[in-house]
Amino acid sequence: xxxxxxxxxxxxxxxxxxxxxxxxxxxxxxxxxxxxxxxxxxxxxxxxxxxxxxxxxxxxxxxxxxxxxxxxxxxxxxxxxxxxxxxxxxxxxxxxxxxxxxxxxxxxxxxxxx
Amino acid sequence: xxxxxxxxxxxxxxxxxxxxxxxxxxxxxxxxxxxxxxxxxxxxxxxxxxxxxxxxxxxxxxxxxxxxxxxxxxxxxxxxxxxxxxxxxxxxxxxxxxxxxxxxxxxxxxxxxxx
Numbered sequence: 001x002x003x004x005x006x007x008x009x010x011x012x013x014x015x016x017x018x019x020x021x022x023x024x025x026x027x028x029x030x031x032x033x034x035x036x037x038x039x040x041x042x043x044x045x046x047x048x049x050x051x052x053x054x055x056x057x058x059x060x061x062x063x064x065x066x067x068x069x070x071x072x073x074x075x076x077x078x079x080x081x082x083x084x085x086x087x088x089x090x091x092x093x094x095x096x097x098x099x100x101x102x103x104x105x106x107x108x109x110x111x112x113x114x
Numbered sequence: 115x116x117x118x119x120x121x122x123x124x125x126x127x128x129x130x131x132x133x134x135x136x137x138x139x140x141x142x143x144x145x146x147x148x149x150x151x152x153x154x155x156x157x158x159x160x161x162x163x164x165x166x167x168x169x170x171x172x173x174x175x176x177x178x179x180x181x182x183x184x185x186x187x188x189x190x191x192x193x194x195x196x197x198x199x200x201x202x203x204x205x206x207x208x209x210x211x212x213x214x215x216x217x218x219x220x221x222x223x224x225x226x227x228x229x
Contacts, residue, residue: 004157033214040123042204042219043158058215090157097213099146100165105157 002026004106006091012112013081021076021109023091031094032074033058033103034066036087043090049074050097081113116141118205120220128228133177133192135223137205140186147188148206148217149179158204164188166210175199200227 007022023032030051035043045058049068063085065077074093078085088110092103121136139145146165150158162173169181175198179190188205205220 031214040221042221044219045215045217048215056215092157094214097215099148099208099210099212099214099217100163101214102160103158103214103217105159107155107157 004091004093004104006089006106006109008109009107010110010112012114013078014114015082017081018077018079019081019111020078021089021091021111023074023076023093023106024072025074025091025093025104026072027093027095027104028071029093029095029104030071031097031101032068033092033094034064034074034076035090035092036060037090037108038087046076046089081111083113085111086113087111116145116207116209116216116218118207118218118220120203120205120223122223123221124224124226126226126228127195129197130194133190133195133199133225135190135203135205135225137179137188137190137220138186139188139205139207141207141209143209143211146208146210147179147181148208149173149177149188149190150204150206150219151175152202152204152222154201161190161203195225195227197227197229200225 033048034046047066052071091106094101149161
């Protein structure tokens with residue numbers, strides 16, 4: 001049981017480049033989340049998914065797109081990277097949506113945009 | 115609207131000493147409260163959660179937290195610090211009427227253990 005995995009672990013982009021971050025979970029969870037973590041700001045929700053084929057905006061969705069074509073995968077895309085998107089990105093999943101349901105987090109992707 | 119404030123972005127304690135990490139919350143409804151731990155180069159792990167049952171909540175690794183409504187606090191404690199406790203700790207609050215999409219995290223407290 002790998003839990004939640006994220007690819008890649010680290011990436012450097014130039015402003016304007018695009019990339020996709022992949023999150024995979026093997027726990028058959030319905031709900032998946034993408035967060036960004038910035039110094040002094042805690043975690044902020046970018047987008048989330050309540051099931052295969054459905055996504056919704058979180059607190060800070062601008063500049064990002066997501067897709068959930070398969071239940072186990074949740075992709076986060078940056079179409080035109082900006083230095084403000086330099087951050088550590090965490091994916092999480094949970095069985096249900098209630099906050100009583102534990103979220104399981106991946107190890108993170110560190111992104112640097114120059 | 116809800117928020118959490120973690121007092122002290124860095125806390126250092128000696129090995130074997132009491133660990134106290136402070137969290138105060140603001141919520142318009144009776145909240146659920148959480149503590150997460152993040153070890154270096156890892157994702158967050160749930161330490162413990164308060165969901166309106168017992169006010170003293172016990173978590174993993176010997177940590178516990180007490181919900182004090184009168185003080186709007188949910189401080190995290192451990193009687194005796196261990197080197198393996200060195201990590202970043204996040205307090206979080208949620209409105210029970212909503213799901214994880216409304217979970218609000220604090221800014222974190224980095225705990226350093228002095229040998």
